[in-house]
Amino acid sequence: MTETVRELASAARRAGRRLAHFPGPERRSVLLALADALGRSEERERLRAANEADLAAAQPRVAAGELTQALVDRLVLSTSKLDALCDGLVQLAGQKDLVGETTLRRELDDGLVLSRVSCPLGVLGVVFEARPDAVPQITGLALRTGNAVVLKGGREAQQSNEALVSLIKSTLKMQGIDPAVVSLLHGREQVDEMLQLDDLIDLVIARGSSEFVRYVQSKSSIEVLGHAEGLCHLFLHASADASMAARIAVDAKCSYPAACNAIETLLWEPGAEAALASTVAALAEAGVTLKGCEATRGLHPALGAASAEDWATEYGDKTLSIGRVEDLRRALEHIDRYGSRHTEAIVAQDDGAASAFVANVDAAGVFHNASTRFADGYRYGLGAEVGISTGKLHARGPVGVEGLVTYRWILLGRGQVASDYGPGKRKFTHRDG
Amino acid sequence: MTETVRELASAARRAGRRLAHFPGPERRSVLLALADALGRSEERERLRAANEADLAAAQPRVAAGELTQALVDRLVLSTSKLDALCDGLVQLAGQKDLVGETTLRRELDDGLVLSRVSCPLGVLGVVFEARPDAVPQITGLALRTGNAVVLKGGREAQQSNEALVSLIKSTLKMQGIDPAVVSLLHGREQVDEMLQLDDLIDLVIARGSSEFVRYVQSKSSIEVLGHAEGLCHLFLHASADASMAARIAVDAKCSYPAACNAIETLLWEPGAEAALASTVAALAEAGVTLKGCEATRGLHPALGAASAEDWATEYGDKTLSIGRVEDLRRALEHIDRYGSRHTEAIVAQDDGAASAFVANVDAAGVFHNASTRFADGYRYGLGAEVGISTGKLHARGPVGVEGLVTYRWILLGRGQVASDYGPGKRKFTHRDG
Numbered sequence: 001m002t003e004t005v006r007e008l009a010s011a012a013r014r015a016g017r018r019l020a021h022f023p024g025p026e027r028r029s030v031l032l033a034l035a036d037a038l039g040r041s042e043e044r045e046r047l048r049a050a051n052e053a054d055l056a057a058a059q060p061r062v063a064a065g066e067l068t069q070a071l072v073d074r075l076v077l078s079t080s081k082l083d084a085l086c087d088g089l090v091q092l093a094g095q096k097d098l099v100g101e102t103t104l105r106r107e108l109d110d111g112l113v114l115s116r117v118s119c120p121l122g123v124l125g126v127v128f129e130a131r132p133d134a135v136p137q138i139t140g141l142a143l144r145t146g147n148a149v150v151l152k153g154g155r156e157a158q159q160s161n162e163a164l165v166s167l168i169k170s171t172l173k174m175q176g177i178d179p180a181v182v183s184l185l186h187g188r189e190q191v192d193e194m195l196q197l198d199d200l201i202d203l204v205i206a207r208g209s210s211e212f213v214r215y216v217q218s219k220s221s222i223e224v225l226g227h228a229e230g231l232c233h234l235f236l237h238a239s240a241d242a243s244m245a246a247r248i249a250v251d252a253k254c255s256y257p258a259a260c261n262a263i264e265t266l267l268w269e270p271g272a273e274a275a276l277a278s279t280v281a282a283l284a285e286a287g288v289t290l291k292g293c294e295a296t297r298g299l300h301p302a303l304g305a306a307s308a309e310d311w312a313t314e315y316g317d318k319t320l321s322i323g324r325v326e327d328l329r330r331a332l333e334h335i336d337r338y339g340s341r342h343t344e345a346i347v348a349q350d351d352g353a354a355s356a357f358v359a360n361v362d363a364a365g366v367f368h369n370a371s372t373r374f375a376d377g378y379r380y381g382l383g384a385e386v387g388i389s390t391g392k393l394h395a396r397g398p399v400g401v402e403g404l405v406t407y408r409w410i411l412l413g414r415g416q417v418a419s420d421y422g423p424g425k426r427k428f429t430h431r432d433g
Numbered sequence: 434m435t436e437t438v439r440e441l442a443s444a445a446r447r448a449g450r451r452l453a454h455f456p457g458p459e460r461r462s463v464l465l466a467l468a469d470a471l472g473r474s475e476e477r478e479r480l481r482a483a484n485e486a487d488l489a490a491a492q493p494r495v496a497a498g499e500l501t502q503a504l505v506d507r508l509v510l511s512t513s514k515l516d517a518l519c520d521g522l523v524q525l526a527g528q529k530d531l532v533g534e535t536t537l538r539r540e541l542d543d544g545l546v547l548s549r550v551s552c553p554l555g556v557l558g559v560v561f562e563a564r565p566d567a568v569p570q571i572t573g574l575a576l577r578t579g580n581a582v583v584l585k586g587g588r589e590a591q592q593s594n595e596a597l598v599s600l601i602k603s604t605l606k607m608q609g610i611d612p613a614v615v616s617l618l619h620g621r622e623q624v625d626e627m628l629q630l631d632d633l634i635d636l637v638i639a640r641g642s643s644e645f646v647r648y649v650q651s652k653s654s655i656e657v658l659g660h661a662e663g664l665c666h667l668f669l670h671a672s673a674d675a676s677m678a679a680r681i682a683v684d685a686k687c688s689y690p691a692a693c694n695a696i697e698t699l700l701w702e703p704g705a706e707a708a709l710a711s712t713v714a715a716l717a718e719a720g721v722t723l724k725g726c727e728a729t730r731g732l733h734p735a736l737g738a739a740s741a742e743d744w745a746t747e748y749g750d751k752t753l754s755i756g757r758v759e760d761l762r763r764a765l766e767h768i769d770r771y772g773s774r775h776t777e778a779i780v781a782q783d784d785g786a787a788s789a790f791v792a793n794v795d796a797a798g799v800f801h802n803a804s805t806r807f808a809d810g811y812r813y814g815l816g817a818e819v820g821i822s823t824g825k826l827h828a829r830g831p832v833g834v835e836g837l838v839t840y841r842w843i844l845l846g847r848g849q850v851a852s853d854y855g856p857g858k859r860k861f862t863h864r865d866g
Contacts, residue, residue, distance in 0.1 A: 021792070083856045091863075106814055112803060114813060121825055122795070202825055223656075223826055244848035251850030347848075358843055359454070362555070370545060370846030379851065380547060380842070381539055381863035392554050392635055392839040393656055394827035406825045409813070410791055413803030415677035415780075417684030418812065423516045430524075430814035 005193040008183045009150055009200040012123050015178035016148030020120045022177070024097030030143055030175045035089035037171050038082060038136060050163035051077040051132065058156050067156065070258035070317060075130045075157055084378065085133055089140045092383030098405045099146045107431040109421075111414045118407045120146035122202035125194050126386065127152045127216055129208035132160035137384040138205070139168055139182055144383075145404040150194060150201065152185040154208075195220035203404075207387045210314060225399065227390040229340035230260025231314045232372045235331045235357065236279065237348035238271025244369065245275035245347045246282035249320075251371040252345070254286045257318045260388060261343050261365075261375040264314050266322045267331050273299060275347065280322070288318045295324035311338045328353055332360050339363060341390045343375040343397075364390055364397035438626040441616045442583055442633040445556050448611035449581030453553045455610070457530030463576055463608045468522035470604050471515060471569060483596035484510040484565065491589050500589065503691035503750060508563045508590055517811060518566055522573045525816030531838045532579045540864040542854075544847045551840045553579035555635035558627050559819065560585045560649055562641035565593035570817040571638070572601055572615050577816075578837040583627060583634065585618040587641075628653035636837075640820045643747060658832065660823040662773035663693025664747045665805045668764045668790065669712065670781035671704025677802065678708040678780045679715035682753075684804040685778070687719045690751045693821060694776050694798075694808040697747050699755045700764050706732060708780065713755070721751045728757035744771045761786055765793050772796060774823045776808040776830075797823055797830035 003011075019027070037043050054075060061067040104116040124147050128134045135151060142149040153161040161184060169179035185194060194201065198221045206216035206226035213226040234252055236245050252263040268276045280300050283290060291310055292303035303322065310321040311334070325331045335344050343365035346357040354368040365375045375397065377385025382400030389395050395403030420426050436444075452460070470476050487508060494500040537549040557580050561567045568584060575582040586594040594617060602612035618627060627634060631654045639649040639659035646659040667685055669678050685696040701709045713733050716723060724743055725736035736755065743754040744767070758764045768777050776798035779790040787801040798808045808830060810818025815833030822828050828836030853859050 080856050087856075108807070108812065108814065112807075223824065225826075241848065247848060247850055251852050255850070255852040354845075358845075363841065365842045365844065367844040368846065369848050370844050371850045373851035374541070374545075374844055374846075374849070375842070376851075379541065379854065379861065381541065381861065391656065393658075396839055397842045406829055408794075408796065409798045409808070409830045411798065411800040411803050411807055412787075412791075413801065413807075415674065415680060415802050416807070417680055417688075417804045418806035418809075419684050419688040421812065423513050423520075428812065428814060 005150075005185060005190050006197060006200070008180075008185070009123060009194065009197050011180040012148035012150055012183055013200055015180040016120065016123055016146070019143070019148065019177060019181050020099065020146035022146070024099065026175075027099075027143055027146065028093045028097070030172065030177060031089045031093040031140055033175055034136065034140065034168065034171050035086045035093070037167055038089070039086050043167055044082060047077055047082070047160065047163050047167070050159040051075075053159045054157055071130045071156065074258060075132070075160070077132055077160055081133050085136050088137060088378050088384040091378075091381070092140050092144050092401070095144070095383055095401060098401055103407060105433060108411075108428050109416065109426065110429070112416045113412050115410045116407050117410055118405045121404055121406055123148045123150065123200060124203050124205060124386075124404070125150045125197075125201040125222070126205045126207070127191055128206070129154040129212055130156045131207070132157045132164055134207060135161055135164040136168065138386050141384055141386050141401055141404055143181070145401050147404055148181040150183050150185060152191050152194065158186070192219060195222065198222045205386050209316070225387060225389055225391070225395065225403070227260055227340070227342060227388050229314055229390065230262070230342045230388070231265070231312070231338060231340040232261060232263045232343045233265045233267055233335050233339060233345070234263045234372065235328075235335075235344075235346045236266065236268040236272040236275045237328065237346055237350060237353045238269055239350035239353060240272050240275040240347040241349055242275045242278040245272075246278040248345070248347055248369070248371050249279045250282050250286050252373055253283060253288055253320050254318060255373055258316050259373065261372050263345075263372055264321065265311060265338070266320055267325050267334060268296075268322070269325055269327055269331065276322075283320060286318075288320050290320055290322060292322045293324055296322045314340075328356060332357070335361060335363075342388065343367065343372045345370065345372050364388070438583075438618060438623050439630060439633070441618070442556060442627065442630050444613040445581035445583055445616055446633055448613040449553065449556055449579070452576070452581065452610060452614050453532065453579035455579070457532065459608075460576055460579065461526045461530070463605065463610060464522045464526040464573055466608055467569065467573065467601065467604050468519045468526070470600055471522070472519050476600055477515060480510055480515070480593065480596050480600070483592040484508070486592045487590055504563045504589065507691060508565070508593070510565055510593055514566050518569050521570060521811050521817040524814070525573050525577050525834070528577070528816055528834060531834055536840060538866060541844075541861050542849065542859065543862070545849045546845050548843045549840050550843055551838045554837055554839055556581045556583060556633055557636050557638060557819070557837070558583045558630075558634040558655070559638045560624055560640070562587040562645055563589045564640070565590045565597055567640060568594055568597040569601065571819050574817055574819050574834055574837055576614070578834050580837055581614040583616050583618060585624050585627065591619070625652060628655065631655045638819050642749070658820060658822055658824070658828065658836070660693055660773070660775060660821050662747055662823065663695070663775045663821070664698070664745070664771060664773040665694060665696045665776045666698045666700055666768050666772060666778070667696045667805065668761075668768075668777070668779045669699065669701040669705040669708045670761065670779055670783060670786045670790075671702055672783035672786060673705050673708040673780040674782055675708040675711040678705075679711040681778070681780055681802070681804045682712045683715050683719050685806055686716060686721055686753050687751060688806055691749050692806065694805050696778075696805055697754065698744060698771070699753055700758050700767060701729075701755070702758055702760055702764065709755075716753060719751075721753050723753055723755060725755045726757055729755045747773075761789060765790070768794060768796075775821065776800065776805045778803065778805050797821070
């Protein structure tokens with residue numbers, strides 16, 4: 001009964017094609033059934049047991065230095081994470097159905113009508129590290145958009161992932177949907193095999209550390225959606241409110257230091273010394289290791305020294321580099337050079353400065369007086385996200401349902417041929433609507 | 434005065450950033466000025482002279498078998514091509530401005546407002562073979578969307594391309610736009626250098642033969658938009674009208690055999706023998722070399738024999754393979770296996786069959802009773818196209834202005850932090866509008 005990855009992906013493709021033809025309301029009700037199941041206490045018990053087994057297996061590996069505590073934090077399927085998952089699925093069910101939507105209708109000539117109709121991508125291959133909550137999130141997004149999905153999680157979360165996929169498959173079966181639309185791979189070899197199936201997999205989504213995403217990108221001939229880096233900045237303008245700056249900095253660094261939308265560098269300009277002081281104090285109190293440039297250490301001698309390398313480092317833990325820039329223009333240059341085009345934020349009371357920052361930063365997210373941690377599909381109201389894209393194509397920032405559909409151009413005619421049109425011949429009418 | 438490719442691309446990036454901040458009407462008027470210039474007889478004379486020099490240089494190479502006649506055909510800057518270019522630029526100028534458009538506005542909470550705002554991609558690197566008309570088409574699309582562009586055409590079209598770029602640069606200068614937004618590279622080495630500039634080039638667009646596009650894809654770490662193959666089918670359903678089938682097949686094969694939207698294979702099912710007969714007769718009269726499967730040759734013994742390899746071949750010339758399939762389902766399977774997901778067409782009077790075909794073909798274009806040659810940005814009313822994408826991400830089919838923009842998420846707050854939100858804490862309002 002061991003199926004090859006090719007067999008699993010082929011079955012997913014066939015099941016996905018049938019799913020794509022399901023009416024939207026049916027795909028919608030699957031999500032509600034899934035949220036229901038995830039909320040039931042007996043299912044939660046089963047998930048908790050599986051998750052605890054994973055956590056127990058991880059502990060000695062943390063002690064041995066093989067796994068980081070940050071990774072284990074991501075592994076936990078807490079009640080609040082499960083609640084948020086249920087919320088997300090319900091949110092997603094409530095969203096507009098994007099499959100089969102006619103996004104453009106244009107008469108090219110009498111009796112020659114072009115339409116652009118949205119459709120699923122097909123089969124998604126999703127590879128992620130520790131974070132079992134990715135399983136229902138990604139499956140939910142895939143089902144909502146008529147896609148099949150082949151999942152591969154980290155081996156640290158294997159029992160949690162298996163419990164989640166089995167819950168999903170039984171829910172699908174009860175809803176009359178072929179459970180082959182969702183499958184779970186095991187082992188690195190199966191991932192490598194999947195990454196080669198460019199005739200069956202339409203998009204690979206990679207979630208995890210920068211190195212991990214780069215590994216997936218290097219291995220696959222299929223297009224990969226994923227952020228290789230999350231190097232975000234917070235810039236304190238001279239007009240920054242000191243207590244707001246401290247509050248935002250602590251949230252952006254400490255609420256989940258391993259997250260890609262956490263900040264790695266704080267920039268400040270002359271005039272922002274008071275905001276800097278309160279921010280440094282609040283971060284130190286929150287247990288953040290601070291490294292400063294020379295000018296910053298001139299004001300705060302207790303800080304460690306930041307080297308040139310620090311500006312290019314995504315710490316992923318409670319470490320933050322602090323650098324002084326001459327002015328807003330230099331802050332923009334620093335961000336352009338070191339930022340990963342993920343999310344960049346300014347704290348400023350001066351609206352002109354904020355507008356200049358917002359207009360000139362080339363990143364998926366540009367924030368004014370708000371924490372970078374808001375850069376997230378759930379917080380944006382997308383229901384969930386398959387990941388955050390720092391690329392510029394197709395989807396940028398948190399990727400929800402819109403990133404999982406594409407379109408086809410449908411042309412219905414009465415025997416028209418192209419050589420009848422052109423200068424001196426028939427003219428196109430190009431009438432929309 | 435010889436600039437390196439890095440210098441050219443850096444200058445393009447800076448000039449592009451300024452262009453992106455130009456108001457839409459100014460970017461629009463540049464296109465009209467360009468159409469004007471391309472329509473002026475003295476400019477046409479200059480272009481014709483350059484083009485004739487290219488054509489004269491190509492002739493001995495055709496005789497020597499180094500260049501194909503199909504390539505030389507693409508090289509010609511005919512009056513009708515120039516007229517179509519002017520038309521396209523005017524069409525493009527009339528299109529909606531996509532830069533700076535707010536495509537979503539959502540209140541996340543009181544005083545915390547998210548918007549999604551469209552913006553240019555940045556710098557496009559465009560590599561194309563013979564076809565100098567690509568220069569104004571692509572430049573027009575780039576300018577309309579606030580992008581800079583680094584172009585590299587085939588050396589067969591070098592004089593034509595230089596004449597076109599010089600016309601564009603002088604038009605830009607007169608319109609007060611930094612001419613560095615457009616530049617032209619020379620030589621394979623410069624292309625290879627450009628394909629490495631992943632910090633300066635946001636998207637590579639490759640136009641040309643399958644081998645050429647694959648070469649570009651293999652050389653670049655930047656995302657490449659391009660169709661590696663154009664293997665399109667025409668399927669004659671049993672209900673096909675015989676004279677319509679013949680007319681569409683001749684247009685789809687002969688009006689431009691080297692084009693990617695020309696057909697390579699004709700499929701027919703039992704019951705379509707009359708349509709097949711009239712189609713075979715019309716194609717033979719048009720000088721097409723026909724190759725058939727055994728069943729086809731049983732009816733038309735004069736045809737050559739098609740081998741298994743033929744179904745996977747993009748001839749690019751006046752050759753066509755003809756295969757019998759058992760029924761519509763088998764036609765879909767054949768197309769799924771051999772098609773390049775470019776454009777697929779059915780000829781049928783039976784609407785049920787047409788609907789089934791349209792619903793089930795996974796390709797950028799699916800046509801009923803119309804020639805595959807309509808798959809083109811100009812014919813679709815997109816003004817022009819940078820290319821036709823057979824990938825499923827970002828843009829599919831003919832790519833016009835919409836494929837050249839992306840978006841940023843802008844979040845404006847009053848000091849909100851993410852850890853204040855969640856189960857048991859503040860709730861997001863997620864109110865759109």
